Amino acid sequence: xxxxxxxxxxxxxxxxxxxxxxxxxxxxxxxxxxxxxxxxxxxxxxxxxxxxxxxxxxxxxxxxxxxxxxxxxxxxxxxxxxxxxxxxxxxxxxxxxxxxxxxxxxxxxxxxxxxxxxxxxxxxxxxxxxxxxxxxxxxxxxxxxxxxxxxxxxxxxxxxxxxxxxxxxxxxxxxxxxxxxxxxxxxxxxxxxxxxxxxxxxxxxxxxxxxxxxxxxxxxxxxxxxxxxxxx
Amino acid sequence: xxxxxxxxxxxxxxxxxxxxxxxxxxxxxxxxxxxxxxxxxxxxxxxxxxxx
Numbered sequence: 089x090x091x092x093x094x095x096x097x098x099x100x101x102x103x104x105x106x107x108x109x110x111x112x113x114x115x116x117x118x119x120x121x122x123x124x125x126x127x128x129x130x131x132x133x134x135x136x137x138x139x140x141x142x143x144x145x146x147x148x149x150x151x152x153x154x155x156x157x158x159x160x161x162x163x164x165x166x167x168x169x170x171x172x173x174x175x176x177x178x179x180x181x182x183x184x185x186x187x188x189x190x191x192x193x194x195x196x197x198x199x200x201x202x203x204x205x206x207x208x209x210x211x212x213x214x215x216x217x218x219x220x221x222x223x224x225x226x227x228x229x230x231x232x233x234x235x236x237x238x239x240x241x242x243x244x245x246x247x248x249x250x251x252x253x254x255x256x257x258x259x260x261x262x263x264x265x266x267x268x269x270x271x272x273x274x275x276x277x278x279x280x281x282x283x284x285x286x287x288x289x290x291x292x293x294x295x296x297x298x299x300x301x302x303x304x305x306x307x308x309x310x311x312x313x314x315x316x317x318x319x320x
Numbered sequence: 321x322x323x324x325x326x327x328x329x330x331x332x333x334x335x336x337x338x339x340x341x342x343x344x345x346x347x348x349x350x351x352x353x354x355x356x357x358x359x360x361x362x363x364x365x366x367x368x369x370x371x372x
Contacts, residue, residue, distance in 0.1 A: 116332075130324055131324050131325055131328055132324045132327050132328055134328055135327070135328060135331045135332075138331070138332065138335055139331075142335070178342075181338060181339065181342045184338060185334075185335045185338050185339070188331070188334045188335065188338065189331045189332075189334070189335055192327050192328075192330045192331035192334065193327070193331065195327060196323070196324050196327045291339075295342070295343070295346075298343070298346050299346060301350070302346055302349055302350050302353065305350060305353045305354065305357065306353055308357060309353050309356050309357045309360065312357060312360040312361060312364060313360055315364055316360055316363050316364050316367065319364070319367040319368070319371065320367060
């Protein structure tokens with residue numbers, strides 16, 4: 089059974105593309121020009137305005153992907169599997185951006201590329217889980233079996249998110265004190281952080297929509313391939 | 321100051337390179353899949369015509 093990709097004109101995607109590009113450019117202006125330079129770390133601290141929202145955006149993506157996976161296990165609707173893989177893959181991109189920007193922040197501030205502290209390790213573990221998830225998707229051929237196995241991994245992957253969030257509260261880490269939910273941040277810095285968060289969430293929405301179209305196309309291709317094999 | 325500015329550019333540069341590469345991979349995979357789908361559909365049409 090094949091499900092044709094929707095041929096309805098998509099008005100939202102171009103709007104999201106323009107909105108995310110505009111918001112990202114505005115956030116870059118705020119980060120590089122508008123916000124005051126932090127006293128102790130200097131200009132490198134500006135990496136924080138991209139590092140923290142990238143992490144938070146990846147968590148949002150993984151949570152949506154995990155909830156879609158739970159709903160897939162309940163309903164066995166292929167569109168929920170499409171949503172889950174799309175959110176998890178795009179979430180992994182934001183997670184990698186978070187790790188890379190963290191590395192470029194750590195080197196000048198701590199003098200090392202990577203501190204093996206609890207938050208860094210749990211964040212890296214999150215990336216490894218979802219890299220494994222994507223490898224697993226490639227290695228299982230049967231679509232419904234693949235969706236079930238990957239849904240379980242997606243649900244398990246979400247468990248790491250509260251561990252990352254709480255890591256610098258539960259353990260002594262080299263990471264700075266909590267920012268989100270920790271208070272004590274300058275009003276303008278908080279505003280830029282919130283604005284960049286909104287910009288990246290709109291970008292996430294756009295990328296997930298694009299990735300879902302790819303997933304639908306993949307499902308349609310697999311369906312037609314099965315029909316060709318059945319007739320051949 | 322200038323030494324530290326380098327790290328800021330590296331971080332933002334790397335972040336945007338990752339995003340742009342990802343968008344490029346989505347576009348490339350979509351193009352491949354559309355090609356495969358068109359081939360499979362024409363193959364399916366041929367098979368259905370042969371089967372009558």
